[in-house]
Amino acid sequence: MNRFADLLDMLAFTPSRNAKLALLQDHFRTVPDPERGYALAAIARDLDIPAVKPAQLRELISARMDAELFGYSYDYVGDLAETIALAWPEKGTARAGRNDAPGLAEVVETLQASSRRDGPKLVEDWLDRLDAPGRYALLKLVTGGFRMGLSGRLIKQALAGFGRVDVNEIEELWHGLEAPYAELFAWLDGSGEKPVNAAAAPFRPVMLSHAIDAGDFDKLDPQDFTAEWKWDGIRVQATSERGVNRLYTRTGDDISAAFPDLVDAIAFDGALDGELLVARPGGDGVETGSFSDLQQRLNRKTVTAKQLCDHPAFFRAYDILQDGLYDLRPKPFLERRARLESFVAGLDPARFDCSAMLDFNTWDELAALRADPPFAVIEGVMIKRKLSPYLPGRPKGEWYKWKRDPFLIDAVLMYAQRGHGKRSGYYSDYTFGVWRDPGELVPVGKAYFGFTDEELLQIDKYVRENTIERFGPVRSVRAGPDKGLVFEVAFEGINRSTRHKSGVAMRFPRISRLRWDKPPGEADRLETLERMIDGAE
């Protein structure tokens, strides 16, 4: 348990992506089976064990310590599992004088073999045998409470790096494998054959595009390309095989459970690439909801009847990868597209349609279409080579995205936070605000990129010279109508938010220009942002 606990701690405190990859790979290299496989499953949230409820944990601790002392401790720490892990009395427990702390594999396998009712009793015994980091890992494991900020993609990249294989191979295999992944590790170690994917409806690695540069158009002949709208939903893959229907994100995370309305409608044998949207057929075709409508359905494990009714999930198809027994990926795009149209014609029109093709002869004509999209939920155009096969990853010269211009606002720097790693000595993470009432700035977002190294030095200097308060690594910066630093902030979209004081949340905000010339009093007002939301809805 201790190596797993160490891994969790280090992952939690390590900000850099590369360092996280290194930690995971180090763990896979040094920890034997089945321990490393269970660690992988626990981190990837792929572990199915009977959960222990917070109320049951409270009962365990209240049998061991004074309720008032526990109350003071919980108030201070703020996290139930962490408080219990730290405060669990060690005096007179089995741990004293014995060296038989349970390993991760023992914990997982015992839990899997026992009933839900036995959970608390087992946990109590293990708490007595573990040290504080081990107790913390155990409690997070049994409450399912990992919030590590690790994406499925990152974990698969760690595996790929460890085994020196392509990440697409891992993605393809992933859903056919089960904890503790002995076969997978044997292959990655070089001591076994590549596992055969036994799962029905596997994920197929997706094809991605490059952002187009202004200079690219001269080199590309419009006759070689098709174009369609780029919809502002999330890119997904709908697939079905042997009666198993699945919906995957573009990184291969299985999100079927959150979209039963759509998944039930996957009445075909094959695999489609498309955009997940909230939409329903109306009077003049399909009425497509905004990204914030879609957000009502995202990041949920389960879904209520009301959500299903108010925000129905819809699949706008871009491509077809598999039709029955035929793998269509090597075929040219236009051939796949023709197949796609006839395929989708046979599906439920309340759940599926085809992304429309745009009619253009020159890049200027396409530019005119892009400048005036028919729906606010369109975020640009996609340009695809007519002859392109469907290739996993981001191949060069095949597909391009040409996004609409970002939204821009002028906002005032309010707080700056010290960065990590190479930016440790610099204030590089910025919170910026806009005016609400005269004289009142309200924070609307955070950005930590978009500026050059040279500009970072200038902002850092400004922050140090204009600090009014310090809280740990954060500095509050002078910001008033006459004194302050204005950023031009670019962002891709804006939604209402109940989590933020300002009531708005931006997507992908970044600093696009420093406006040293602009008096902060002339920065944007919150109403401007609210109007942008109204425009998008």
Added chain:
Amino acid sequence: MTPRPEDLLIPRREGLYCPPGDFFIDPVRGVDRALVTHGHADHARAGHGHVLATAETLDIMAIRYGADHAGATQPAGLGKEIRIKDVTVTFHPAGHVLGSAQIAVERNGLRIVASGDYKPRPDPTCATFEPVACDVFITEATFALPVFRHPDAGGEIQRLLRSVSRNPDRAHLVGVYSLGKAQRVIRLIRDAGYDKPLYIHGALQKLCDYYESQGIALGDLRPATVESSVKGGFAGAIVLGPPSAFGEKWARRFPDPLISFASGWMQVRARARQRGVELPLVISDHADWDELAETITAVAPGEVWVTHGREEALVRWCEMQGIAAKPLHLVGYEDEGD
């Protein structure tokens, strides 16, 4: 008539006051006569008329504030009784930092021990804490919650050294307070067998020199200046400095620094994250929860007064043991030592 403890020591705005001896213990502002438990800035201030403290604490005050920090100074030997008016005071080791002491105050058969900051576990850089029998024990409560159980400091140093060997391209910046923690962490690193140069921020230099002069060997210490940086500019090096320096321009000389912090507060994850710490090391110069309880049990006082920290939890524990206890509200003490 049995004397009342409240007549012997009583909290005042300046600090803990002894009316029959007319002196203060660890006053937070200038007074005529001060008794000082140890050299941390929240306990030892400049500007007193007369200071009584251990020789080491007086040296440390002189290093920090200049030789003229007080009108007059008087060294107190450990275990030696000193008469102040009709009060007897005795200094006993507190195990917190070099020179730290508990102060026993006695009059007419009533003894109160003001323990200042203390830790009972052994520390290679200072004399070990001694429990002193008394009627009233005044204890700190910096880490007085059951969640604070400091692990073995040697194990924490091993975590640091493992991280250093795992990250040969990065400089480890270890946050340590300049008095006590810095020298203890350096000594522990040496005890773990690490004999490469350690690089220190300028704020640590004088106190490290002083510890050396007192016979505490710290090995090869070098200033963390750009000139002293080896080829590769501190890659793989351990650098120690006050945590406040890590947000300063000083930190820019290090390649992709990995921020660490040696403090009892690092026990709680949210505290570590708030400070942007990547490698929290739970190393404290204060008693943890179990040690507070063990110390009170060993001292077996008639009454416990609890000050600076989480008083309510320790008072509650005393109540559960049937020991009379009350919080003593003293203002102005921070956690400089941790």
